[in-house]
Amino acid sequence: MSHITDTIRALRSSLPESVMLVAVSKFHPVEAIAEAYAAGQRTFGESRPQELLSKVRALSEMAQASGDPALYSDIRWHFIGHLQTNKLKMVLPYAAMVESVDSLRLLQAISRWGEENGRTTDVLLEFHIASEETKQGFSREEILGIVSAEALPNVRIRGLMGMATFTDDETLIRSDFGRLTSLFDEIVRLRDGGRCPGIGSDFCLKSFGMTHDYGIAVGMGADIVRIGTLIFGERHQA
Ligand SMILES: *Cc1c(COP(=O)(O)O)cnc(C)c1O
Secondary structure (H helix, E strand, C coil), X not given: CCHHHHHHHHHHHHCCCCCEEEEECCCCCHHHHHHHHHCCCCEEEECCHHHHHHHHHHHHHHHHHHCCCCCCCCCEXXXXXXXXXXXXXXXXXXXXXEEEECCHHHHHHHHHHHHHHCCCEEEEEEECCCCCCCCCCXXXXXXXXXXXXXXCCCEEEEEEEECCCCCCCHHHHHHHHHHHXXXXXXXXXXXXXXXXXXXXXXXXXXXXCCCCCHHHHHHCCCCEEEECHHHHCCCCCC
């Protein structure tokens, strides 16, 4: 058996059943996705619009050629990278969820696209929890502002996403993740007190944990983990 198949199976049997595994396939070829799919994986993460679109098309061609056009049609794509508003049409028709909403402008644009195209998109708000300046994401105050405002018609804010500081220091990782879980709990309390018109009862997802820290994340209550390197190997960035 191959590494991809082995790892998908091992992860599936070690992760709690309630935890959603996003296999992050960015920078890896469609053949790797096909292999993970054959091992039962259905949710994949991509971070660049053009790459997502090319992979959707390539997999659809592979399905046609296989004689089973429905093959791969049940893949759920999670978009996890920085998304520019002029690239929405490359992503939103295919994405089951955009995990990386990092500006109000983007949130509004996703809703507007949805109104024009008759779709409602599930999104997560990306919370900046790492100590590195470079990582994207909202501040706590910005997120509280969004969930306290009126809901936008064509987006469902399903929860929060975050990336911890890239470090081996477990204490630091725990404190980063802890900021995400406390903000999440605070929002749920506010919502249950009727003070968050921007979200509904389906605000219930915390996405945190990657290859080097997913074990900690699961222990701290992550609902979604996004794992790339462990499954597919090192990425060779262009
Ligand atoms: C690349 C990426 C991942 C996967 O990282 P690995 O360390 O390869 O598991 C997860 N989340 C986001 C947002 C990413 O960009």
